[in-house]
Amino acid sequence: MAASSHWSPRRTAAFIAFFLSLLTSGNATAQVPLLMWSSDGLPPLASPTAGHITSIDQLTAYLTSAFSAGSHTVLLFLQDKLSKEDFTVFGGVFGNKQESAFRNLEAALQSSSSSVTLPALEWSGSSAVLALLQEKLGVSPLLVDADTLPHLSINASASNLLLINLPYCSGLQKSCKETLQNNDEIIGKVQTIMKDKGVRYTAIYTGLQPSRVISETLEMPQPAGRSLLQSTPAPVKPPVIFYNASTPCIMLWAEKLSVSFSSPTEWIDLPTEDLPTSALTGSVCNGTNSLLVISFTRGITLRFAMSQRFYSVSARNWFTLDSVQLEANGTTATFFGNRSIYAPAEYSFRCQSVSSFQDALLIPSTTESAQSDWRLNFVDFQIQGFGLSNGTNFSYASDCAGFFTAGVWMGLLTSLLMLLILVYGLHMIMQVNTMDRFDDPKGPSISVPQTE
Incomplete structure (x- = not known):
């Protein structure tokens, strides 16, 4: 988790540090990243140790301080699925930034007056963040998109919760990057519309659920000695x-x-x-x-x-x-x-x-x-x-499976055939008789003179 207030000229280095924090967040429980930036300002948030997972209670406490007084307009970009691996795989921090799928998002974080990034937010349900924002703002969400937003009249003197749903890819790398690039363009277009309207806002980008979930194997004590190919069994639904x-x-x-x-x-x-x-x-x-x-x-x-x-x-x-x-x-x-x-x-x-x-x-x-x-x-x-x-x-x-399955019958018949071949071979060997004479009966007989 990282936070910054009043970005300095070293914004690029700070954003690279955010991606590095994504890599060091190694706990494998279900979690989603959450990125938050504002044109008004956000309360400071201390950076925790690497691998820390932000709980819903911690997020609740922070949003309470962020939206404690006055009216606020919140843009919630809620993607169907999102994990920190999506940033490390499809971002441009470690490669060509022109190929990054999050160019508008990176620009928004760098140009905002303050921002907060939570690489590992505890995932406890698909509607946890949305329900939490409804509670803190005291308003119901309004579903909008980039096409209807220009025609929407926004009352800046009251709190507003604008929900923008974003899709996720089908799993192929190429389609994933294209989908994330389209989502990034929607984020950029929505921000441009809000700027043209002159409405100050706070934006949040997160996911309904993780796109990648790895079973946690380090919470249970491991037995001493060698163990190969260990894995945590999948939970079994009750009867x-x-x-x-x-x-x-x-x-x-x-x-x-x-x-x-x-x-x-x-x-x-x-x-x-x-x-x-x-x-x-x-x-x-x-x-x-x-x-x-x-x-x-x-x-x-x-x-x-x-x-x-x-x-x-x-x-x-x-x-x-x-x-x-x-x-x-x-x-x-x-x-x-x-x-x-x-x-x-x-x-x-x-x-x-x-x-x-x-x-x-x-x-x-x-x-x-x-x-x-x-x-x-x-x-x-x-x-x-x-x-x-x-x-x-x-x-x-x-x-319901009987003992004499097709595989068992095939094995029995093959074994019986091999046994018959063996018995026949033994029978043929037992029928072989040795010769009782070694001389030629048609030739002269061999005489051996006897000497006294």
Whole structure:
């Protein structure tokens, strides 16, 4: 973090120091840079140690001192994504400045009466900075762009919060630089318009979310000794749990739940994380039947019907997923289990792919011809409707993949073929007999005189 007030002639060196602070901010938690400059003046801000991440509380305290009295006009340039690496990769500090994607931004920082740069601001949500400015200024944001701003009448005697949304690139280096250059031109054009209007302002440039996030691996203590290829595991989203009288009754987890209502197929992904309690309204469970109802946005509902019964042959209870109902816009389609979705009652069922169209484990109902184009596709699917003895954890999983898979059969057949070849070779070797005579039977016999 760096700050400057009343820029000296050494502005270029100060701006290079800003980019160097970007490089030294090495903490890898989620963070976004924030650049702030003003035509009126900003309170001074001390430079912290390298690698420091500015918290939202620290930013709140600084904005409180900056906008404590009087009216202020704030330009918030809010880019979809932004990280400090965007400045070091596409800036021109270490190369030709004419090739920099931030020429207008650099000029604004150098020409302003004071500026503040936060290379590493703690990222706690996409709307944190916007909500903080609304609170400090006491006004709602007004969405503008470079085309509508010249026709906008700005009352300088009252506080104003003008929001300018900027896009981000798709990931290719060339398109990234072009996008950032276009954004930089918008920043320059907006500043020119404000100068022509004679309105004094404070500008802030930041991102809705980081464009690059690297998992932090230094916070946890590392074990002694050698360790190769260590990595922090990605967080796993929690399962969907239905409680019956505060006791876990039904659990479901899936990497992806997708549905389709049209042909050609257009998939809709249904998120299972952060579901409210009301989303499971209608779910029931008892000793023989369980019904899990999940209501998603867009008016889509999934119903998983399960039952268990005792089988005398195996002398144990087994549960099956009898059907899955998909409801949308008041219309329902039913998909029946093909007797492959089953497990012991005290186990959970897991399958890498549960779908209704390819290697189908869910068979569409033939009586609902109007919904013949509706499809289901569950990826890395696991469900348990009975015997949740482990609390909020799944019991032992019965996987849908059988032991004799195609790879196993190929290995067995190849091994059997090699064994037959070996046995045949050993048999041929055992049939070879040695000669009992070594002389020529057609020639004269060999006589060996005996001597006494």
